[in-house]
Amino acid sequence: MEDSASPFVLDRPSNSGLQVLLHPLALLNMSDHYTRTSIQFPSENRFVLGALYGTQSGREVSIHTTFELLCVANKRIDGEYFLTKTEQMKQVFSDYDVLGWYLVSSNDLNEVDLSLHEQMQIFNENPLYLRLDPRALSVVTGTLPATIYDTETVPSDGKMVTRFATIPYTLETADAERIAVDHAAKLGVLGEHVPGEKDSALFTQITNQRGAVKMLRDRVYLLRQYVSAVKQGKLPPNAELLREIAGVLHRLPVIEQDDEWSQHYSQEQEDATLTAHLSTLTKAISNLHEASGMGRKGRAMGKRPMQGPSPHQPMRPRMQGGYRG
Known part of the structure; x- marks a missing residue:
């Protein structure tokens, strides 16, 4: 999907030469973020914003996952929340870095997009912008309603201005992601049975x-x-x-103030998140312990059974180092 009709987008691709690999998990996170926001605020002007997280090696950029961002007044990114969330993600994905940001919107690109992009440059000098249009999905052609941009400075009316330029991308799927996507596709839409x-x-x-x-x-x-x-x-x-x-x-239950309900809901949400994290950690430790046990078992099976020394043959000392010149 390309938004070439907008005056804020160049009519040519980017000259950056980047090779972008987009993983399905990032798209699933964005879709889930938009769906939850649409259900919670059906009649309000929704603003679904988040950060792109992944790796970069030279000119190759891999967008692996995302996390949500908060906005304060006048479409300003909450910097304190951003830094806190980045530190939390870094504890889980130590090799990942912030690559850019995303927005789920069907509107044309405008000054708000440029303003948010400039704010993201505080955290990444050259951020990518992934835009998902929920109304542009084409089941017939199979094209994704997602476009990736970077920015270029070009002359316009005698002055230099910043404009977006599209970057081609390729879908990259790991084995675990492929299994999860296949499972979700088989289940279909919630509430509909797939024969x-x-x-x-x-x-x-x-x-x-x-x-x-x-x-x-x-x-x-x-x-x-x-x-x-x-x-x-x-x-x-x-x-x-x-x-x-x-x-x-x-x-x-009678709740006199909205703050009381919000505090109770936040507490339950934190408890549920902590329980999920503990379950994941316990499973990881169990898998690690099982793998370690299998390794020891394999090494034991690879050894010959020990035989005692012959009464007529003295025991030979073991060589240290395993190598004789």
Whole structure:
């Protein structure tokens, strides 16, 4: 996808000579970020922004993953949050560095894109800009709605200006990513069954929970409509039914302030994240221990069985160093 109609984009490719390799995990993270934001804020002007993380060797750049960024007033990147998140990512991916930033948007490139790009130059001298358009997906042609840009300084109307230039990229898939993508493709869209495929236990559980939440929402909406109609005098009040509705409401916890709910939600989110990290760490330690045990077992099987010395033959001393000149 190229946004050549925008005056902020050059009508030619970049002269940087970079070879960019884009991994599916980065696209999955961006898509997940956009989906969650769309569900949480369906009617607001969503701003889905994040950083690109990966490796660079010479002119070859590999975008492996991403992490989300926060914006403060006037579309300014939260620098403190960015540095904190970078330090956390560095603890997990010690070989990765910040390569640039991404934005999920269907609008034409404008001054906001240039402003954000200039802000990212504080953390990376020559950042890449990966832009994902959620409305430009073409199932027929199979082209990805993603474009990668860098910036060039060119003359315009007697002065030098900064403009975006597209960079071609190649999809690079590791074995682990290929397995994950194939699994996600087989499951299809959440809530839709793919004939001939066995649903995983997690998929079945999530589907059941989704159906239960949808049913609960529909029932609550129906009760709300009834109470509203009684309040407006459109329906006669039913004392028994109203008491049952009041009983349902009294079962819900009362939260007086939004800050209390946000704090409780953040605590639960941190606990869940910590549990997931501990589970991953435990599994990694178990795999490492198992691999170490297999190595020792293999070395033991490769040795000949030890035989005791003959009573007529003295024991020969072992040579040190393993090499004789």
